Amino acid sequence: MAQHIVTSFDEDLEHLDRLIRDMGDLAAAMTKAATRALLHADNALAQRVVSNDVVMDARQTELDKSAVTLIAKRQPMAQDLRAVVGAIRMAADLERIGDLAKNIAKRVGAVGKSATPHSLTHSIDTMAGMVLDQVQAVVRHYVERQPNALVELRDRDEKIDVHYTAVFRELLTYMMEDPRNITACTHLLFCAKNLERIGDHVTNIAENAYYVLTGSQLPVQRPKLDETQMTVDS
Amino acid sequence: MAQHIVTSFDEDLEHLDRLIRDMGDLAAAMTKAATRALLHADNALAQRVVSNDVVMDARQTELDKSAVTLIAKRQPMAQDLRAVVGAIRMAADLERIGDLAKNIAKRVGAVGKSATPHSLTHSIDTMAGMVLDQVQAVVRHYVERQPNALVELRDRDEKIDVHYTAVFRELLTYMMEDPRNITACTHLLFCAKNLERIGDHVTNIAENAYYVLTGSQLPVQRPKLDETQMTVDS
Numbered sequence: 001m002a003q004h005i006v007t008s009f010d011e012d013l014e015h016l017d018r019l020i021r022d023m024g025d026l027a028a029a030m031t032k033a034a035t036r037a038l039l040h041a042d043n044a045l046a047q048r049v050v051s052n053d054v055v056m057d058a059r060q061t062e063l064d065k066s067a068v069t070l071i072a073k074r075q076p077m078a079q080d081l082r083a084v085v086g087a088i089r090m091a092a093d094l095e096r097i098g099d100l101a102k103n104i105a106k107r108v109g110a111v112g113k114s115a116t117p118h119s120l121t122h123s124i125d126t127m128a129g130m131v132l133d134q135v136q137a138v139v140r141h142y143v144e145r146q147p148n149a150l151v152e153l154r155d156r157d158e159k160i161d162v163h164y165t166a167v168f169r170e171l172l173t174y175m176m177e178d179p180r181n182i183t184a185c186t187h188l189l190f191c192a193k194n195l196e197r198i199g200d201h202v203t204n205i206a207e208n209a210y211y212v213l214t215g216s217q218l219p220v221q222r223p224k225l226d227e228t229q230m231t232v233d234s
Numbered sequence: 235m236a237q238h239i240v241t242s243f244d245e246d247l248e249h250l251d252r253l254i255r256d257m258g259d260l261a262a263a264m265t266k267a268a269t270r271a272l273l274h275a276d277n278a279l280a281q282r283v284v285s286n287d288v289v290m291d292a293r294q295t296e297l298d299k300s301a302v303t304l305i306a307k308r309q310p311m312a313q314d315l316r317a318v319v320g321a322i323r324m325a326a327d328l329e330r331i332g333d334l335a336k337n338i339a340k341r342v343g344a345v346g347k348s349a350t351p352h353s354l355t356h357s358i359d360t361m362a363g364m365v366l367d368q369v370q371a372v373v374r375h376y377v378e379r380q381p382n383a384l385v386e387l388r389d390r391d392e393k394i395d396v397h398y399t400a401v402f403r404e405l406l407t408y409m410m411e412d413p414r415n416i417t418a419c420t421h422l423l424f425c426a427k428n429l430e431r432i433g434d435h436v437t438n439i440a441e442n443a444y445y446v447l448t449g450s451q452l453p454v455q456r457p458k459l460d461e462t463q464m465t466v467d468s
Contacts, residue, residue: 078306085305092326175409179409179413
């Protein structure tokens, strides 16, 4: 009988893991599609990203309900409780990634086919690729129970921040060169910031996942390297 | 004996409420100070906001630990469990408000004493005042158990969004008028966006608080009125 109860609890936890993986897959797909829509001025694709956000919200609601029901029904202790509360937190970050991808998609119309220089498109595309890799990897490392990989993953967020700072400066330059670029560049600035923030949510997920898997906090918080607030004062 | 247990549980919940109220007070103080620092180019005050974020993070960690301990120890059901999970969520939103205030504070140096036109200062100040009222009110309505007031409060977020759209357009105008304004205006744009996002977190808190107090979702999701993504394409 005890065996039976234990097995059911494990099944409940596996169900939460599956929901996290589904939300992670959707977050990655939305990030990829939003960037593609932005760089190719693809309004139809942008519209699909906006619609997908409804699916994401529904999945989060389902996970939250499952988690709360699981706590009420099984009354888990220690590590099990940690896993359930961790799942609620990771789901909240994945839902926010979906929101940020939707926000990028909603700006596609305002950016339009404006004459974005090739080097800028390339910079944003590279940054988006780095962010997408992180989103996909963080959920994989969690589901495959690889805490050490999460440490390395968290540290890679620094590179995204450095890249964001470069994109920020590049965008300011284009705005200064020609006032007609200002509106489009402003929206691109928010898109780049959203990508940087997706990276921050990946970091949160990595920290939560590490705690769930090991019971310890991730070693030493890395310093924050988005330097645009501090250094751009020219 | 049962009475004793019930009373202790209520005390635990009151402790969570106190922590939420403390975090709410700190979030409001940080929002107010960050705006003041920005509009008066007060670097020392900005630095204090940045330092306060550490206090905010510590309070969230304390609340999370108390909540998880409470679940493990008391194994609450139904409404009580909802209150505990709700507290964890509200704390996460309050912590994010602190982050956004910190982000405004970190931009104070980059904006500097640049020749911000009086009308723009006035617009940002008005918007910040509206946001601050919302932050203070949402925690008060929750702690004083006033679900109906939360409905009205959530609806007031629309006015902030309308105001943000106006500030956004005003900032674009200043950038187009004189390229030397671009860097400062870009940082002001992020500050205005941060204020708008603080409003969104207040909405989240109102929705969670309403659910904790009533067991129902807030009636009909209001439409999102930040129109800058959709309409500014000139």
